[in-house]
Amino acid sequence: MDIAETLKDAVDSGAVPGVAAAAATDKGAIFEGGAGVLRSDSVIWIASMTKAVTAAAAMQLVERRKLTLDRPASDIVPELGTKGVLEGFDASGQAITHPPKRPITLRHLLTHTSGLGYDTWNADVMKYRQATGIPAVGSCQTAALTTPLLAEPGERWEYGISIDWAGKMVEAASGQRLDRYMTERLFVPLGMSDTGFAIGPAQRMRKAKMHTRGPRGFTMMDHEIPQMPEFHMGGGGLYSTVSDYLKFTRALLAGGGPILKPETVKLMAQNHMAEGVLCRPLKSQLPHLSTDLGFVDGMKWGLSFMINPTAFPGRRSAGSLTWGGLANSYFWIDPVKKVTGVWATQLLPFYDPRAIAAFETFERAVYASL
Numbered sequence: 464m465d466i467a468e469t470l471k472d473a474v475d476s477g478a479v480p481g482v483a484a485a486a487a488t489d490k491g492a493i494f495e496g497g498a499g500v501l502r503s504d505s506v507i508w509i510a511s512m513t514k515a516v517t518a519a520a521a522m523q524l525v526e527r528r529k530l531t532l533d534r535p536a537s538d539i540v541p542e543l544g545t546k547g548v549l550e551g552f553d554a555s556g557q558a559i560t561h562p563p564k565r566p567i568t569l570r571h572l573l574t575h576t577s578g579l580g581y582d583t584w585n586a587d588v589m590k591y592r593q594a595t596g597i598p599a600v601g602s603c604q605t606a607a608l609t610t611p612l613l614a615e616p617g618e619r620w621e622y623g624i625s626i627d628w629a630g631k632m633v634e635a636a637s638g639q640r641l642d643r644y645m646t647e648r649l650f651v652p653l654g655m656s657d658t659g660f661a662i663g664p665a666q667r668m669r670k671a672k673m674h675t676r677g678p679r680g681f682t683m684m685d686h687e688i689p690q691m692p693e694f695h696m697g698g699g700g701l702y703s704t705v706s707d708y709l710k711f712t713r714a715l716l717a718g719g720g721p722i723l724k725p726e727t728v729k730l731m732a733q734n735h736m737a738e739g740v741l742c743r744p745l746k747s748q749l750p751h752l753s754t755d756l757g758f759v760d761g762m763k764w765g766l767s768f769m770i771n772p773t774a775f776p777g778r779r780s781a782g783s784l785t786w787g788g789l790a791n792s793y794f795w796i797d798p799v800k801k802v803t804g805v806w807a808t809q810l811l812p813f814y815d816p817r818a819i820a821a822f823e824t825f826e827r828a829v830y831a832s833l
Contacts, residue, residue: 466494466828473821474499479808480674480681485709486804486829503706505671510699510788514626517697518767520633529636535566539635543567549611556594560611567616572625573767574735578612580623584745603692620742630697641695652721653710658703660695671809705805712803734763753813777827791818
């Protein structure tokens, strides 16, 4: 099937209200386009696709010896040293915690094995938020980062606010706010002029609307990450376009230039979870934001990507890197077949089955065209 036809079919079938996508090999771009209410230059909230960008920023500082993967993270950001491991709640609803066995490290943060979680997929984080009145992380208020650990550092994969703390480490080690650091060290070198935490006037004219799926079709809704945040959300605050984000994934596909050394990219693409630690299914606590997520057996985590253990027939190779964003945006980097793709819509809840099917169809079409 023609790549562009997969986008048109996704919209015509009612799978998504609009979709933008781009793909490339190590030889150059092979596709860029959109359908429905999105174009390739539509500005979208990429949500957790921000995580890989924050990880790249952190790894630049590892290269410069301003950060290390295994030094206590509290040496750089002292607040991380105050967190206890949640045991439960007392009769009045207050959290009961104990000191962790070992300190949190940057490696733990980048692999989501720090013990920190999200209320979207963890009932204990939701209960803690309700008991304390702290805001959700999407508020970009610093108080949102004060939740306790849900497991001992290094012992369990728990998807959550770890990369927000990695962003705090980038700020502390570089002496710059995360937005300024990323602009100077990542976006300008890569020519990513449409990417940032703040939406500029030129981007706002192309900003895509968020949608939800209902029994009668799609409904538009107002949604925007705070533009004057207390902290820049390294785990999910960026806006971008598929063509801009493809510049980032192409850089990683090509070995990191001009933003990272080839040996750093190779390190990031390896599993960094401890022996026996696996990606666990995510049970949604907020169905309007996300469905339940299961994972292919054996999925691992690098710095900071999911790594598939086996090849997907007609699609990516074993060892490919991937993740997505809450509004059903996804990317992959295949270091074996040397191909990368970005596919995005602005649709909630996350991991919408029809959106996922449309994304997979796009990916198959990309590989069929090679």
